[in-house]
Amino acid sequence: MEEVKLMKGNEAFAESVIRSGCDGYFGYPITPQSEVMEYLMKEDPEVKRTGMVVLQAESEVSAINMVYGGAGCGKRVMTSSSSPGISLKQEGISYIAGAELPCLILNVARGGPGLGTIQPSQADYFQSVKGGGHGDYRMIVLAPASVQEMADFVPLGFDLAFKYRIAVLILTDGVIGQMMEKVVLPEPRPRWTEEEIIKNTPWATTGKTADRERNIITSLDLDAAKQEQHNYKLAAKYKLIEENEVRCEEIQCDDAEYVIVAYGSAARICQKVADLARAKGIKLGVLRPVTLFPFPKKEIHALAQRVKGMMSVEYSLGQMIEDVQLAAGGTLEVQFYGRVGGMIPTPEEVLEAVENKMVKL
């Protein structure tokens, strides 16, 4: 039976983690996402529910390396943090990418650079989709725009992570993390048994048995020719993901003459902007990328061929706009509107930007 609850985004996420058959959470407190670990500790799934391990590490660095260790054993493991903590995790994420380990990472982003602010921000876009750590790699990046998606993207994220042996990042902000909304919680699914892990992840370090060679989890290859082949193998995987896993939502785009591209909580503000614009006779639609990598290039390209204007709205100085412009090609010049430092634009000021920057041009 459907279980409808009123929950904070961070708490719905945490509850969904327990229900997703997660084996281990490793984290370190940071605002605005501490509710995730607080909720998990209070629920105490290790003793009271599924047996899932919840551990407060000594640092974000340690936490992401615990994720590496757990993922290397074929376990469903995850961590969560906010921007400065995600920066600390980049080394570990790069190693996870190199060793092709599946895991889930939540970033409830805040304003930067540096310690910045605890208010919402989308300034971690580049870090998330371009590879925040060293080396050529990608993560699958999911951008929820509701408490419901915070819950839904946990099982989806784990499934994608194991399908491709890749880190899946859920990129959100304090708006989604902190707000309360109605949410239908996902059906609980059991953790994998030892036998299922051996079957599903034959590469994992589960203990060398007589019937197989030893398994090694590493991101090192001192032979440049072999390392190059490994890089090509990763590239093929990322290409496959770009072909198969693009997710986006088109809101009032069918008859749109103008389109805003926005993700996460910014896309929700822009839905209101579309309503306000249409009341004034401006046919405005919103394209919301749900996956930031893979990016909805084809969808944006198609829209760019038939609309009069396109604008990227972000809580940043302009990051996603680079991908929007690349996807649009040379057919039109993509406009930009953004607020930064933890400031959230009102629908009215975005509408003003739509009128001034896009419609009047």
Place this chain on the structure above:
Amino acid sequence: MMENIISPENLVYTKTKLMTDKALSYCPGCGHGVVHRMIMETVDEMGIQDKTIGIAPVGCSVLAYDFMNVDMQQAAHGRAPALGTAIKRLMPGKYVFTYQGDGDLAAIGTAETIHCCNRGEDMVMIFINNAIYGMTGGQMAPTTLEGMPSSTSPYGRDVARMGYPLRITEMVAPLAGVYNCSRHSVHTPAAVRKLKRAIRKGFEAQADKKGLTFIEVVSNCNSGWKKTPNDANKWMEENLFPYYPIGDIKIDGKMVA
């Protein structure tokens, strides 16, 4: 006459099958190979190959997984204890050991080391201390002795400017999570046998969920010290042992007086 006794029933020692056939990448005379073999002999004798997960560091022993025939993970620099923690927590029925050098364990990974020890994770931490960064070409380590030259302390370690050599083993020993803590060497047969007993004790302690066993091995770096292996071992006895004394520091949860 000698040929007569070379037959399987008279074989009293040979390299354990849990060491792979791959030639060790270490310099001639380096202690790493002996420590690797003592761990694998322990795993072999306990019959726990299918239950053992090892963790290799960054440093000379980064390729330890090429030589030990058990499932292994290779950690980012200094993070082996974090990996070990997760592996043990998620698979409490397995045996976990980490293998790290002085730069990995006592410099970049100090936080991971101390907190893993403090949580009392049921695992064995092996710490190879040769007072130098071997793989990167002989730079100063946290454990480099006062006055000891290295490529980044070419005039000898000046403690006023470079800090003092760190006895991290003495630091972690009093932590409540540490069940056994001892310092060893592998340059004499007796020392090697003692080390193996300590490893065995550590593996048994983790099965009994007693806490963490921390084992330091003061070892040589012939290339880094620019000495022949036997001269290096002699230099180690004369110079490293006074500062890093060999012996038990904590046994069965009790500090050794």
Place this chain on the structure above:
Amino acid sequence: MAKIKGTIVVDKEQCKGCEVCTTACQFKCIGMSKEVNGKGYRYAISVNDDCTGCTNCAIVCPDGVISVYRAKIDSQ
């Protein structure tokens, strides 16, 4: 009277000629070859019949290249 006799077999291609075994042997049974192996190292060899098969050399050998055999031999 029975006597304990031992001997060693060295994997000469894997030996790196570090000579740690030579100091570990209390009976001075091990020396280094005049020839070099494929890697260019002089390798450990048995130089007399005094080996008791105590295994000390093999235990300290970093590369695990020494196998030790031991048997009781009746001496006339």
